[in-house]
Amino acid sequence: MLFRSRGVERFNVGDEAGDVAVGDINGDGWQDMVGLSRDVPLIRAFFGKGNGEFELGWQSTDCTSPYDFALADFNGDGHLDLIVVDYDIGGVRIFYNDGSGSFQPPVSHENLLESATLLAVADLNHDGAPDFELHHNGSSATLRTFLNDGVGNFVQAAQLDDIDSFSVSLFADFNNDAYPDLLIAGCMVGEFKIYLGQGDGTFQAGTSLVTVGYFSSADVSDVNNDGHLDVFACMPNGSDTDFMVLPGNGDGTFQAAVQTNSERLAHFAFLIDPDMDGILDLAVTFPDYSMGIANGVGNGEFDYLGAYDTRFYIGDEPIFFMTAYLNGRPPGNKP
Ligand SMILES: [Ca+2]
Numbered sequence: 081m082l083f084r085s086r087g088v089e090r091f092n093v094g095d096e097a098g099d100v101a102v103g104d105i106n107g108d109g110w111q112d113m114v115g116l117s118r119d120v121p122l123i124r125a126f127f128g129k130g131n132g133e134f135e136l137g138w139q140s141t142d143c144t145s146p147y148d149f150a151l152a153d154f155n156g157d158g159h160l161d162l163i164v165v166d167y168d169i170g171g172v173r174i175f176y177n178d179g180s181g182s183f184q185p186p187v188s189h190e191n192l193l194e195s196a197t198l199l200a201v202a203d204l205n206h207d208g209a210p211d212f213e214l215h216h217n218g219s220s221a222t223l224r225t226f227l228n229d230g231v232g233n234f235v236q237a238a239q240l241d242d243i244d245s246f247s248v249s250l251f252a253d254f255n256n257d258a259y260p261d262l263l264i265a266g267c268m269v270g271e272f273k274i275y276l277g278q279g280d281g282t283f284q285a286g287t288s289l290v291t292v293g294y295f296s297s298a299d300v301s302d303v304n305n306d307g308h309l310d311v312f313a314c315m316p317n318g319s320d321t322d323f324m325v326l327p328g329n330g331d332g333t334f335q336a337a338v339q340t341n342s343e344r345l346a347h348f349a350f351l352i353d354p355d356m357d358g359i360l361d362l363a364v365t366f367p368d369y370s371m372g373i374a375n376g377v378g379n380g381e382f383d384y385l386g387a388y389d390t391r392f393y394i395g396d397e398p399i400f401f402m403t404a405y406l407n408g409r410p411p412g413n414k415p
Pocket residue numbers: 152153154155156157158159160161176177
């Protein structure tokens with residue numbers, strides 16, 4: 081596997097940049113990127129040219145304290161819209177896409193959840209319209225879900241009050257009933273819980289899967305290729321790092337954790353398949369701001385030491401990471 085760097089291309093979204101979202105915003109078939117800065121505040125979209133290059137396509141300062149964000153078509157017109165959590169209004173602002181890659185001034189939904197900082201988007205009731213959950217990262221956390229009527233009006237469906245502080249949340253269908261389930265894990269205690277979706281935006285009582293202590297990143301995918309979604313976590317612990325995979329059984333239950341123990345420290349790790357052999361590998365970032373690829377074995381274990389053969393420098397303190405087909409259409413031309 082060979083990554084050919086064209087040099088580091090930097091896309092400035094200001095200080096205190098957060099995550100990045102990828103999707104075809106302007107409808108030309110190429111993947112575009114959105115990023116934001118909390119401090120300025122500033123939101124910017126960069127349009128992909130299909131060859132790995134990007135140009136600034138749109139920007140807005142129409143937000144007071146933006147945190148998390150995502151791309152989804154909230155009004156069902158076929159164009160990806162941008163939803164941004166705004167801490168100051170305790171809610172979200174939705175920038176509707178006019179189809180050319182320009183977003184209209186945002187529609188604000190205020191007072192949905194005080195101090196909201198994080199969101200996840202999924203179609204919770206399977207009606208074709210994306211819904212979302214909001215929660216905040218404080219000492220006591222609450223999570224609320226909101227259902228979309230199909231044109232961008234939202235009503236609260238559920239509230240979970242026993243959320244761990246500093247938690248991540250991911251939607252995935254763990255029991256194969258087509259309704260998104262919710263995985264919530266608190267980064268400090270490291271308790272992973274799933275809440276099975278009931279198809280109406282509400283959930284069954286949470287089930288604790290495992291408690292691992294501090295972890296830096298978590299993900300959901302079928303790591304061991306048995307057709308069932310598994311849970312992944314990267315757990316740096318001072319001098320070395322454990323990678324954990326909880327193999328799912330496809331019915332909402334999980335097997336005992338499979339762990340890869342390393343002898344060296346990694347910061348973050350994310351599941352990707354850069355060599356496209358159908359086995360998920362790990363993109364691992366290291367304390368010297370380089371990253372490498374740890375090859376997946378296919379059973380939930382990883383060849384961690386291999387990551388040292390593929391290291392390349394990416395820049396100061398990488399904390400977020402994602403992969404996408406930036407220089408071409410995804411296989412099968414999936415959206
Ligand atoms: Ca839309």
